[in-house]
Each structure stands twice: as C-alpha cells, then as structure tokens.
Amino acid sequence: MGDNRTMTTPDLLRVAVIGSGPAGIYTADALTRQTRQPVAVDIIDRLPTPYGLVRYGVAPDHTSIKGVARSLRRVLEHPDVRFVGGVEFGRDVTRADLARAYHAVVYATGATVDRRLGVPGEDLPGSVAATDFVNWYCGHPDSEVERFLLDAEEVAVVGAGNVALDVVRILAKDAHELRGTDIPQPVLDVLAASRVRRIHLLARRGPMQAKFTANELRELGRLRDADVSVRSADVDVDLNSEAMLHAARAARTNIEILGSWAGRAPLGRSRRIEIRFWTRPIAVHGATRVEGVELERTRLDEEGRLVGTGETESLPVGMVFRSIGYASVPLPGVPFDPSARTVPHSEGRVLDSRGEVVVGDYVAGWLKRGASGVIGTNKSDAAATVRSLLADAPTLVAKAPALDGLDDLLQGRGAVVTDYQDWLAIDAAEAARGAELGRGERVKLAGWRELYDAIGR
Numbered sequence: 001m002g003d004n005r006t007m008t009t010p011d012l013l014r015v016a017v018i019g020s021g022p023a024g025i026y027t028a029d030a031l032t033r034q035t036r037q038p039v040a041v042d043i044i045d046r047l048p049t050p051y052g053l054v055r056y057g058v059a060p061d062h063t064s065i066k067g068v069a070r071s072l073r074r075v076l077e078h079p080d081v082r083f084v085g086g087v088e089f090g091r092d093v094t095r096a097d098l099a100r101a102y103h104a105v106v107y108a109t110g111a112t113v114d115r116r117l118g119v120p121g122e123d124l125p126g127s128v129a130a131t132d133f134v135n136w137y138c139g140h141p142d143s144e145v146e147r148f149l150l151d152a153e154e155v156a157v158v159g160a161g162n163v164a165l166d167v168v169r170i171l172a173k174d175a176h177e178l179r180g181t182d183i184p185q186p187v188l189d190v191l192a193a194s195r196v197r198r199i200h201l202l203a204r205r206g207p208m209q210a211k212f213t214a215n216e217l218r219e220l221g222r223l224r225d226a227d228v229s230v231r232s233a234d235v236d237v238d239l240n241s242e243a244m245l246h247a248a249r250a251a252r253t254n255i256e257i258l259g260s261w262a263g264r265a266p267l268g269r270s271r272r273i274e275i276r277f278w279t280r281p282i283a284v285h286g287a288t289r290v291e292g293v294e295l296e297r298t299r300l301d302e303e304g305r306l307v308g309t310g311e312t313e314s315l316p317v318g319m320v321f322r323s324i325g326y327a328s329v330p331l332p333g334v335p336f337d338p339s340a341r342t343v344p345h346s347e348g349r350v351l352d353s354r355g356e357v358v359v360g361d362y363v364a365g366w367l368k369r370g371a372s373g374v375i376g377t378n379k380s381d382a383a384a385t386v387r388s389l390l391a392d393a394p395t396l397v398a399k400a401p402a403l404d405g406l407d408d409l410l411q412g413r414g415a416v417v418t419d420y421q422d423w424l425a426i427d428a429a430e431a432a433r434g435a436e437l438g439r440g441e442r443v444k445l446a447g448w449r450e451l452y453d454a455i456g457r
Helices: 022-033 068-076 095-101 130-137 162-172 185-192 214-221 249-261 377-399 406-412 420-437 447-454
Strands: 013-018 039-044 081-084 104-107 127-129 154-158 198-202 226-230 271-276 279-285 292-300 306-315 319-322 349-351 357-363
Touching: 013 022, 013 095, 013 377, 022 039, 022 068, 022 377, 068 081, 081 420, 095 104, 095 406, 104 377, 127 130, 130 162, 130 185, 130 319, 154 162, 154 279, 162 198, 162 214, 162 271, 198 279, 214 226, 214 249, 226 249, 279 306, 357 377, 420 447
Parallel strands: 013 039, 013 104, 039 081, 104 357, 127 319, 154 198, 154 319, 198 271, 226 271
Antiparallel strands: 279 292, 292 306, 349 357
16 A cells, blocks of 8 residues: 655645545545645545445435446545545544644544434344444445344334435335345345335324435335325325425425325235324334334424324334434544534534644534535535635644654554555456346445455455
8 A cells, every 4th residue: 555646745735534435535525626735635444445325325226326426436536635445543543643644634434323212122133223224235344144134024114314215115125126236136135035015114203394305205106016105194284384385395395295195095016115204113012022113193392392192002013223313423532522423623623622623633524514414515514624624734734744654554553454446446346246147237245255355355
C-alpha cells in the first residue's frame, strides 16, 4: 500500500476521512474540487469494499439508486485520493495515530445500528433489527447466510420509513423477481425457500406522519404475487380538510395511494401485506422464540404526542423486524452525544465536552446530523464541513509541517490493508459471478473469505 502522491508541496494538506460511504466520498470530492489548497486525501474503511450504505444499505432491486456508485467511483479514482481498506478505526489506528499522520481527520462513519423498541421480549430469537436483515440481503460480510431462515408464515415489520418498506418488499417478492439483482446467491436461495406468506406493516403513527416516499409505497402495489390492504378507518382522511390543505405534498400523495388500497378484496395471491397505522408493539411473546406480538392502538394527544389508547390485540407472528430508525455509535476517543447519537460540532468542527473545538477533527454525514435525508443530502452536508476545514487549513498545516507516515504504522501492526486495485479485483469477481450464474451485471460475493479470495489474500 504505497502512497505515490507527491509530498514535496510545503502547504500540502493531508486529510484522513474515516468511512467510505456517501458522506466520506463526498467529503473527498469537495476537498479535491477546490483549487486554493493542495490536498492529499486518504479514505479509510474497515471493509475492502467502498460505498457504505450505497452498497450495503440500498435494496438490491433499487438499481437506479445503486447507480450513485458510478459517480462515487470517479472520486475514488482522483489522483489526490487514496482508498485504504481493511483498516478499522480504534483497532488498527487510533485518534492519536491519525493526529500524527494527518493535518485533519473527518469522521463519516454513518449510523450503523438500529433504534430499539424498548418492549418486553424484544431480545427473543426471531425479534431482529431491520439493519441486520438489510445487511444480510445486501451481502454485508459481517452477516452470515445462516442468520435468517424465514421459516415463519406470519411476520411483523415495525416502522413507517423507506427501510421498513424495503424489508416488506423483499419478504413479499418472489425470488425469481430478484434474480437479475446483485443479491448474493446463497441469500437468494434462502428467499426462494421462504415460508413467509402474511406480512403486517405496523406504523405507530398515522399515514400523515409516515416517512416513506410515494415511490416506495407505490412499489408495494406493483408486486407480482402479493396482495396489499390497509384498514379503511386508518386512511379515511378528507383530502379537502384543513389538515390536508396544510399537509406536505408527499403526505397527500401517500394518502391517495393508501386510499386506493383501503378495503380492497384479496386477489388470491400467495402473499399478503397488511398495513396498520396507529398501532405500536407493547410486548413480544414467546417461550424460546417469537410466537406473537401484543399491540396497542395509539393516537396523538392535544400536544401532538403519541399516546396509547389502552385498546390491545395480539398477532400470532413468528418474526418481528424493527425498523424505527438508524443510530450512530461512538468512536473511541471521539466526543459523542449519547442522547442525540451524534458527534457534537460547530459547522462540522468537532466539539469536546466543554463545547470547545477539537483542532483538526471534523464530522460529516449521519454521524454529524443524525439519520436523516437522502443520499444526495450528504453532498451539501460534506461541502459545509469542508468549508470549515479549508478555512482552518493554513493554521493546521503551519502547526504540523512534518507528519508521520500511516503506511509504516499499519505494516508494523500487521493490518491486512487493501487498496483501490483490490476493490477493482472484487468488482471484477462479482461481475464474473453474475455472468457465471446468468443473473445479470453482477452478483455480490458472500462473506469475508470470498472477498479476500478475490484479491488473493
């Protein structure tokens, strides 16, 4: 892993970006687009594959969104950018190490864990985070194929965002519909053997408060072998009411789509999706694994807070997928606000517990603002952080004119470091796998061993 970029420029700004998802790569893009300050950017990731949630968070049947990777690839191929894979922050390198090797560090590790329901029985086998299921069907190397068997006929998905709809859609699709995607073959085999036939989508609030987009919602109605229904009372909203007149356009569209499904008779398809609003889980039941979920009807009080009505019912489900939001995790030695689940900052500059700027440390993406927005939101967010970093650049370079090299440090610690050429080898192996299986442009390799086999490690 040699660094062949010139180091002779006295005012060269060396920046490490931790995380190679959209926020991290857009940070590198903003740094290399400007011309007033020469830069050398290392994008560091614990995986040998870049792109973060674009690769491991976008549903495999959303090929248009996955196309974002093509624009991100251009940034990784910039001569002033280097991809450093297989390096985990906190294990292979520390904050102190980076401070000796770079003038500035931008933390962009995203939000990688789910938010919990906080109800009894949530940890029973069969009660799982949607993030784990998404990692599984997206082929994340941390997720073993055996993680999911899908042997329950009736399941519940809790959430009213796009990820919840992704989970529902993947569960409801015929495996043949996913053959042309990059979903790993062992995962596709499990989906083909799935016993899931009835899927309950449980939204704790009403359709006006739902976070999913109209395009995602429409996709449920286009499924080839799944009926979709919604309770008429939940979507009985007067489109000419004052509330609807002041509602966002997206909410109005969602109401119209849901209204077209209300009370619709089943068409006899093999799977059925039932959307329930104003419903929250209050307990997950089962002796040794999930056997049911207890629900309570909800409403909004006069101050707009969600409250229970005391009206309960039970569903005999064998799995519960919680999808009520992503959260960031603290990084070793980096300030973290446990209530907001973000790194405290001022215009992207990291702040310590006293509210003072940590010189040379910056943050971008979901770790900075919370899990909100779409992929493109990270571009403007990263650009804002880079503006702060560039304003500080003269001081940062003057303060540390000579820096230690990262390569020697990593070699001394025995890190199995990968580079962009290794990623291209993985990329080629996945294209070859797709051709071999007759499944389209590419099929993802499954597991760490296959990834490292592809690069001869």
